[in-house]
Amino acid sequence: MRAAVYDRHGPAREVLRVEDAERPEPGPGEVRVRVEVSGINPTDWKSRSGATPRPIDGFQIPHHDGAGVIDAVGEGVDPGRNGQRVWLWMAAAGRRWGTAAEWTVVPEGAAVPLPDSASAELGASLGVPAMTAHRCLFADGPVDGKTVLVAGGAGAVGHFAIELAKRAGARVITTVSGPYKAELAAKAGADLVVNYREPGAAEQIRSFAGPGGVDHVVELALGANLQLDLAVLRPGARIVTYAAEAADPVLPVRACMTANVVLRFVLLYGVPPEALGQAVRDITAALAAGALTELPVIRFPLDEIAAAHEAVEGGAVVGKVLIVP
Numbered sequence: 605m606r607a608a609v610y611d612r613h614g615p616a617r618e619v620l621r622v623e624d625a626e627r628p629e630p631g632p633g634e635v636r637v638r639v640e641v642s643g644i645n646p647t648d649w650k651s652r653s654g655a656t657p658r659p660i661d662g663f664q665i666p667h668h669d670g671a672g673v674i675d676a677v678g679e680g681v682d683p684g685r686n687g688q689r690v691w692l693w694m695a696a697a698g699r700r701w702g703t704a705a706e707w708t709v710v711p712e713g714a715a716v717p718l719p720d721s722a723s724a725e726l727g728a729s730l731g732v733p734a735m736t737a738h739r740c741l742f743a744d745g746p747v748d749g750k751t752v753l754v755a756g757g758a759g760a761v762g763h764f765a766i767e768l769a770k771r772a773g774a775r776v777i778t779t780v781s782g783p784y785k786a787e788l789a790a791k792a793g794a795d796l797v798v799n800y801r802e803p804g805a806a807e808q809i810r811s812f813a814g815p816g817g818v819d820h821v822v823e824l825a826l827g828a829n830l831q832l833d834l835a836v837l838r839p840g841a842r843i844v845t846y847a848a849e850a851a852d853p854v855l856p857v858r859a860c861m862t863a864n865v866v867l868r869f870v871l872l873y874g875v876p877p878e879a880l881g882q883a884v885r886d887i888t889a890a891l892a893a894g895a896l897t898e899l900p901v902i903r904f905p906l907d908e909i910a911a912a913h914e915a916v917e918g919g920a921v922v923g924k925v926l927i928v929p
């Protein structure tokens with residue numbers, strides 16, 4: 605099969621190569637998937653570059669996320685799963701067989717049925733972003749009736765945070781940096797979209813949230829946004845942070861104490877298995893209900909995987925970068 609492979613950490617063009625590799629066979633409890641679309645997330649380039657290195661077991665085919673069709677099942681797996689359309693999550697976590705190849709093998713629980721109504725592009729966009737969004741929203745209970753602020757509502761995680769929060773009965777405010785991203789965030793269902801780079805963002809959020817203030821923030825830039833967050837939160841509100849900035853912020857402890865704020869951090873690799881299982885069930889139900897949509901997609905052929913990684917790494921892409929093997 606054709607596969608993208610690296611065997612050491614480094615820049616995309618230096619370490620990623622596309623070559624013929626042996627097609628993997630599913631072991632006990634595993635399924636093999638003919639990959640239709642492979643999704644790239646920031647964690648994939650960070651693992652490959654060594655920015656946040658993950659161990660390489662001889663070689664690594666990158667990418668956790670993808671969508672495709674099961675074409676072989678291992679011992680103990682229901683043969684009825686053959687031919688099933690699936691979306692994939694965490695395919696490359698502690699395993700060689702990421703989704704940037706014509707085939708991958710994953711534990712059967714990491715291949716989740718994809719409804720016919722959902723495109724392969726949407727299926728390949730879900731894993732890391734939607735599961736992270738789910739954890740950031742629900743780690744401490746339901747958000748029904750709450751006012752949730754999602755930072756960066758046109759980003760991959762932000763997009764699904766808006767859609768999952770709306771489906772869960774929250775009022776959703778989101779921040780963006782310009783009109784096109786505002787359009788995407790509104791389309792995802794945000795009740796209020798605010799440009800965080802313009803003056804008056806806090807006032808707009810406060811006036812929409814009402815006297816109680818914001819209950820819950822899904823945050824990706826704690827240092828950059830903490831003043832804004834503290835200006836709009838109700839006492840005792842939560843800030844759930846899922847991304848690290850280039851430099852760690854200095855925490856204004858007294859201001860946080862005054863707000864009685866609760867800080868939580870989320871890293872998908874360490875989320876408890878039962879919470880991941882709940883995320884898979886909730887995302888599946890949301891998909892079936894048509895409540896999840898895809899961002900605009902930017903497709904690259906497998907041979908151009910280095911360019912695709914550079915696009916994600918450059919951070920200027922609006923939408924989701926996908927590989928078609």
Ligand SMILES: NC(=O)c1ccc[n+]([C@@H]2O[C@H](COP(=O)([O-])OP(=O)(O)OC[C@H]3O[C@@H](n4cnc5c(N)ncnc54)[C@H](OP(=O)(O)O)[C@@H]3O)[C@@H](O)[C@H]2O)c1
Pocket residue numbers: 645646647732733736755756757758759760761762779780781782785800824825828829845846847848870871872873919923
């Ligand atoms: N903890 C985890 O398990 C986990 C899981 C998934 C992702 N992540 C991390 O989360 C980050 C985002 O991932 P992603 O896939 O969602 O990336 P993405 O699709 O590129 O989205 C990032 C979004 O954040 C916006 N943004 C940047 N600075 C902002 C600020 N100060 N306030 C509001 N919005 C801001 C960007 O737009 P503008 O710059 O135009 O505002 C962009 O729309 C990455 O660093 C990734 O590594 C962590």
